[in-house]
Amino acid sequence: MDKQTLLRQLPAVDRVLKAPTMTALAENTPHVLLLEAAQETIAALRQAILQGETGLELCPEGVAAQAARLAESKQAASLRHVINATGTLLHTNLGRAPLCDAALEAIDRVSRSYSNLEFDLETGQRGHRFSHIEELLCRLTGAEAAAVVNNNAGAVLLGLTALAKGKEAIVSRGEMVEIGGAFRIPDVMEAGGVILKEVGTTNKTHLKDYAGAIGEHTGLLLKVHTSNYRIVGFTAQVAGAEMVALAKENGLPVMEDLGSGMLMDLSPFGLPKEPTVREAVEAGIDVVTFSGDKLLGGPQAGLIVGTRAAIDAIRSHPMARALRIDKLSLAALEATLALYLDRERAIGEIPVLRMMSVPPKELEERCSRFTAGLKARLEGMANIEVVPEPSAIGGGALPLTELPGFAVSVSPTNVSVDALANHLRGTRPPIVGRCQENRLILNLRTVLPQEEAILSEALQEALK
Secondary structure (H helix, E strand, O other): OOHHHHHHHOOOHHHHHHOHHHHOOOOOOOHHHHHHHHHHHHHHHHHHHHOOOOOOOOOHHHHHHHHHHHHHHHHOOOOOOOEEOOOEEEOHHHOOOOOOHHHHHHHHHHHOOOOOOOEOOOOOOEOOOOHHHHHHHHHHHOOOEEEEEOOHHHHHHHHHHHHHOOOEEEEEHHHOOEEHHHEEHHHHHHHOOOEEEEEOOOOEOOHHHHHHHOOOOEEEEEEEOOOOOOOOOOOEOOOHHHHHHHHHHOOOOEEEEOOOOOOOOOHHHOOOOOOOHHHHHHOOOOEEEEEOOOOOOOOOOEEEEEOHHHHHHHHOOOHHHHOEOOHHHHHHHHHHHHHOOOHHHHHHHOHHHHHHHOOHHHHHHHHHHHHHHHHHHOOOOEEEEEEEOOEEEEOOEEEEEEEOOEEEEEEEOOOOHHHHHHHHHOOOOOEEOEEEOOEEEEOHHHOOHHHHHHHHHHHHHHHO
């Protein structure tokens, strides 16, 4: 047929909306989305005809079926559950740490009604949202006081601004970090009205470098833990306790950004020894900042602990309101922190800690069980095997650390690896793996147990 004949066969928008496929969606789908879907589907088909495409479905019900699929995609939430099969535990692009059950229950409980977010139930007067986590944080870290804001970048900005605005902050050149999203320590200082004063060299900074830089305009000494990179070889850095002693001699505070921050020693899991928050506090650091959604395993938050005087100055600063944490994150954070009072319970119930603690042998057995059923169902369609595969911590934490383990390797025979990966990203829920050497690697360390059946079914659908 010629193009004009095909164009005349396109149904009107009203006919598409009245088709059974579309009317079945009308009860639960806003009319505006159905109308948009019908209009856009017809417009796309018109363009396809004009470009000379053939084999198009132009009958009213056929067009309605296409419009219905488009309407459903329009109604689907943009932010959605994703199965992380990459093996990166704190995958920033995939939302970092999954929350524990206790945190989810706390969110549900607090969100369904009113709460005492900023209300003191004993006095009947206005309270402070910091009070809900301060006692817990102080008990876990040994600090005198604590506060919390919406993320660690905010915590660093607030701490610098409250303690050293208009003054100099002395920091080692080897600690001038940049994290994801071009967050740079020098830029944060500038935004907070703090003057950067670098000391030392990229690989070596000594106590005398800090001492020689202290002057009448100095506001604080800043220490930044290089949690997302390492300088190795001929290196030297100043310990926190040494910086504290120097600062006290000169009447200055010391602030340390621990970045990912740890509340417990994770070296028993085979991870390198990293400074814990308690160790920084015990060294005498006046203000310590760290993230809630990295190695701590909670929601996005910036935690601030330290001396009473420093924390009071931070909490009373006007910027604290602009950076304050919301009630749902606060509820999740309190529930997560409470688990740390019992080390074994924390390891068993906080997903990130549980994933880190899985031994390679257990992961190999899990992968073997997963592949056993798939091999029989997908014979001839893919080569599926268990392969050695390390996992990464991610989230800008422990950059040189790999957790030894195993993963599932899928080499499809009928489709390309890229096509398979694209298909899995389009499933519900989407599945994200890693393409490597013409194989799709699915690392089960980061796949939750209840997600395995979904992953298996999606693979079978994609390869058949």
